[in-house]
Amino acid sequence: MEKEKLVVLIGPTAVGKTKLSVELAKRLNGEIISGDSMQIYKGMDIGTAKIKPDEMEGIPHHLIDIKDPMEPFSVAEFQELVREKITEITLRGKLPMIVGGTGLYIQSVIYDYHFSDAPSDEAFRLMLEKKAEAEGNESVHLELCKIDPVSAERIHPNNVRRVIRALEVFHCTGKTINELQENQKPELMYNAAVIGLTMDREILYQRINTRVDLMINEGLLAEVERLFNEGIKDCQSIQAIGYKELYEYFSHSISLEETISQLKQNSRRYAKRQLTWFRNKMNVDWFDMSDVVNTGMLEKKLAEISTHIEGKLQIKSNT
Structure with a gap:
């Protein structure tokens, strides 16, 4: 039986996955499935860097805002939901694209790992x-x-x-x-093009710091304070970077200045862990985004990546 075609776009936080994925989806007739373990939660928009409706540019996005913050969410559940979505999108004649940075979750979907095979008692x-x-x-x-x-x-x-x-x-x-x-020796479940975005470490860290400042300006404090005041605590969602630090601030543990500094540091460390995970655990075709600093350079990178995907999956783009 022929394997379903799939594009996987991964990379560390702030590397530029969101904009690039939408442009790729337009070229490749794709629909996007979020590969982020925290964007599933309603009301957690700014801190998870959730794509805004106007940024989607008409491209359908899946597995965003499907859980309340108090609800748990497991790798096994993610695996099941995403595999269903891949089949649904394929049957519509579209190309499924997983976009995100949660390595374990994405790995569980594209490789044949069995969560239920171990014996039970x-x-x-x-x-x-x-x-x-x-x-x-x-x-x-x-x-x-x-x-x-x-x-x-x-x-x-x-x-x-x-x-x-x-x-x-x-x-x-x-x-x-x-x-x-x-x-386990996992088998790739799909006819997949796994694309990784990387960037010069210093440029990436500057982008992360800038992104945190932007999140603060866009209202991250109010978003987290609302969750805090609603009594949402001791749950999986609040362990997300950006939320756990501000929960300490609202608990009067540390100053706002110290909180923001800690948030930037934790985000940089997370980006480093993401890159290490993807390099060690997955077979990825890497593309450097360091030179994507204006529209012209983005177009060049888009052409390079979409040509690579077309060749790997034997498909034609819309351009």
């Missing part, structure tokens, strides 16, 4: 569910910290189902979820 799972109910979510999360700190850092304590599943996998196999995945 219902009695063990029920015991942990009772423990969480009696002693609180933190009690089972602490158990995970002891045996699998990598997963514990990635899974919020309130996402009890995932915490318990990670403990169950270790209980049944003696291996962490991470170790099991590393031992």
Whole structure:
């Protein structure tokens, strides 16, 4: 059976994915699926750099604003939703494009990783569910910290189902979820062109700092204060960069100046982690965006990337 065609556009925060993806979608008759684990949340617009309606330029965007901030969201759920969207878009005669920077989530979609294949132990799972109910979510999360700190850092304590599943996998196999995945030899699920955008580190860091200032000017404080005042806390969504720092500010822990400085630093560190992840975990065709400083240069880069995709997927663009 022929694999579905797919474009994946990845890269660190502030590298220029949003604008480029819309222009590419116009050329390639594409629809965009958000590959960002936080843009799924309603009311979290500025801090997640969510695309504005007028910036979409008529290109359909999927998996944005589908969850309330208190709701958990797992890699497995993302995998299922995105794979459904890819098929829907393909059946409409359009080209599906995943655009974002959440490496683990995107990797789970395009490679054949199985989240449910590890053995289970219902009695063990029920015991942990009772423990969480009696002693609180933190009690089972602490158990995970002891045996699998990598997963514990990635899974919020309130996402009890995932915490318990990670403990169950270790209980049944003696291996962490991470170790099991590393031992798998995943197959690419799609006829995919995986495009990575990169940039000179200093230029990227300047863009990140500028973006944070712009977010503050656009009303990030008011956005986060509203969530804070609504009592939205101790949940996965508020762990996003830009929200967790400002929650400390609204809790009177640190000054605004210190908060903004910390937000910029955390964003730069996140960009570095994103690049490391993509380079180590995925087979990516990289394109340097350092010279894209005006419209003319963007057009040149667009032509270069779309030609590459056309060749790889054997398709024709609209230009």
